[in-house]
Amino acid sequence: MIESASGAAANWAGNLTYGAREVLTPRTLDEARELVASAEKIKALGSRHSFNDVADSPGGVQLDLSGVSGSPSLDTRAATVTVGGSVRYGDLVAQLDEAGFALENLASLPHITVAGSVATGTHGSGERHPGLAAAVSALEVLTADGSLLTLTRGDADFAGVVVGVGALGAVTRLTLDLVPSFTVRQDVYDNLPWSAALTHFDEIQAAGYSVSLFTNWARDVVDQVWLKNRGPVEVPASLFGAVPADGPRHPAHAAGVPAGNTTAQLGAPGPWYDRLPHFRLGFTPSVGAELQTEYFVPRAAAPAALEALRGVGHRIAPLLLVSEIRTIAADDLWLSPSSARDSVAIHFTWLPRQPEVEALLPTLESTLAPFAPRPHWGKLFHGEALDLAYPRLADFRALAARLDPTGKFRNPFLDRHVFGS
Ligand SMILES: Cc1cc2nc3c(=O)[nH]c(=O)nc-3n(C[C@H](O)[C@H](O)[C@H](O)COP(=O)(O)OP(=O)(O)OC[C@H]3O[C@@H](n4cnc5c(N)ncnc54)[C@H](O)[C@@H]3O)c2cc1C
Known part of the structure; x- marks a missing residue:
């Protein structure tokens, strides 16, 4: 039934x-x-x-x-796991760890489904790590005529289907690459001078397996740097002027948000799945009453793009809980926000004041326009000044026309931002 x-x-x-x-x-x-x-x-x-x-x-x-997701199926020899599309990362990770495996990276929260995350190009951080979709080695898609299409990495349409933005069908199963399980320590540093953040951007990104900068743009310092490092490793006593935090931090610490829902910090080692996300599964992630926006620009443009945004920081800050800056390695997936370019993602967690946020988005997008920004498919954006020149966009549109000729999976969002109609 x-x-x-x-x-x-x-x-x-x-x-x-x-x-x-x-x-x-x-x-x-x-x-x-x-x-x-x-x-x-x-x-x-x-x-x-x-x-x-x-x-x-x-x-x-x-x-x-x-209702049709079934149980995850682990292939220890191939080091892969096959999951139903509706499985949430948080439901899967402990089981992988017990079997000695890990996912290379995770987003800031484990509450999201694998298929939904992959469809929008969801990512974590770390200059060597592409988005979560890059771990997909095969997938099964329920297409418009009710048939099941199975694609494996290397197949002609595979790289078009993975970050499908929901336009090509319903993904029923995905196979994900695994790596050997590992431990992570998480360390937070307070008050990185902006001048150091820009001058030493590359060294700071290289200082961790996963690195996040949190700022509200309004001060002369980046409020926090979060370093996530593999294994028992020494971390620096200070980081280009930033000092170790004296207690656990919420990313929006500067806005007065307490650290109750965050994963353990202060260097305490723990399993990869309990350190790579910022937020713990059993709690509301982030702040809760919020909106989000995120733009990807080429990694090499990071310092100039950040400087440009600082120039409008006084307009951003009154609507903001916190911004996060992360790096993501390039992949070859057609509609991935980091398709064919190493990227820096500049994220905004807004106060829930949507009309004012929407009124500001064109300013942010025109500020970033010289850097060819791409939006996060799952967050708020305006769209006109964005770089929708994905190298394979025309191929994606042709693939959608083939798999979904009557457009049953299309919606106003896709018409506006992907199909250009
Ligand atoms: C608190 C919070 C923190 C976040 N942190 C991050 C972060 O760290 N990094 C990041 O990149 N993003 C982040 N996001 C954004 C989030 O990862 C994306 O919005 C993601 O798409 C959410 O997955 P979902 O399962 O909720 O998908 P939904 O929002 O339900 O759907 C998103 C899209 O996926 C499609 N879809 C869903 N299931 C399937 C399926 N089975 N087959 C085909 N298409 C499908 C839908 O049709 C839709 O197009 C965050 C969001 C929140 C609320």
């Missing part, structure tokens, strides 16, 4: 009530296939952590695949 939750569903942040008529939860893969084949408008829904209408299907239905 297909479960139906009719009426208005909302996203995690509560800033969007979906225009879809209902959320359907099939109990078997065959039910899911029939649903997709017979639908006029349909969209796979993950854990609803996106801040815009990317997951909406106005007037149509949203498909919750949690």
Whole structure:
């Protein structure tokens, strides 16, 4: 029996009530296939952590695949795990660790589904690590006619399908590359002078397996640097003028947010899955009442792009909880925000004041325009001054026309930002 939750569903942040008529939860893969084949408008829904209408299907239905996800299947010889699309990273990681394996990287929160994260190009940090989608080595997609398409890395359309922004079908299963399990220590440094952050940007990024800078743009210092390092390793007594924090920190510490929901800091070693995310699974991640925006620019442009944003910092700060700056290695996935370029991602956690945030976004985008910014597909952006010149965008559009000829997976977000109509 297909479960139906009719009426208005909302996203995690509560800033969007979906225009879809209902959320359907099939109990078997065959039910899911029939649903997709017979639908006029349909969209796979993950854990609803996106801040815009990317997951909406106005007037149509949203498909919750949690009823057909099954259990993760570990292949220890190949060092891979195959999971249902609706599995959340947080539900998977302890089991991998017990078996001696790890994922190379994670996002700031473990609450999000694998398929939803991969579809939007979700990422963690670390100059050597691409986004989470780069760990996908195979996937199964339920396409518009109800058939299942399996693609493996190296297949012709594979690199187009992985970061699919929900436009190509519903991903039912994904196979992820694993690495041997590892431990991580997390250290926070306070008050990095902006001049040092810009001058020593490369050395700071090289100082950890994963590095995040947190700022509110309003002060002469970057409020915090978070270093996540593998194994029992010595960390510097100071970092280009920043000093070790004297207690646990929330990223939005400068806005007065306490550290209760964060993973352990102060150098205490722990498993990769309990240090790479900033936030713990059993708690509300981040702040809760918030909105988010993020732009990716080429890594080499980082200091100039950050300087440009500091110039409008006085307009950003009143609406901001905190900004995070991370680096991401290039991948070859067609619509990945770091497709074909090493990137720095500049993130904004906003106060929940959407009209004012939306009014400011064109200013941010024109400020970043000289650096060819790309948006995070799951966060708020305006769009006009953005670089949608992904090297394979035309191929992606052709692939979508082939897999979904009537556009049942298309929605207003995709029409605006991907299909240009
Ligand atoms: C507190 C917070 C912290 C965050 N931190 C980070 C971060 O550190 N790094 C980062 O990059 N992002 C971050 N994000 C953004 C988040 O990772 C993305 O919005 C991600 O897409 C959320 O996954 P989801 O499962 O909620 O997907 P949803 O929001 O439900 O859906 C997103 C898209 O994925 C598609 N989709 C979902 N399931 C499937 C499926 N089975 N098959 C095909 N398409 C599917 C949907 O159709 C939609 O297009 C954060 C968000 C929040 C709320």
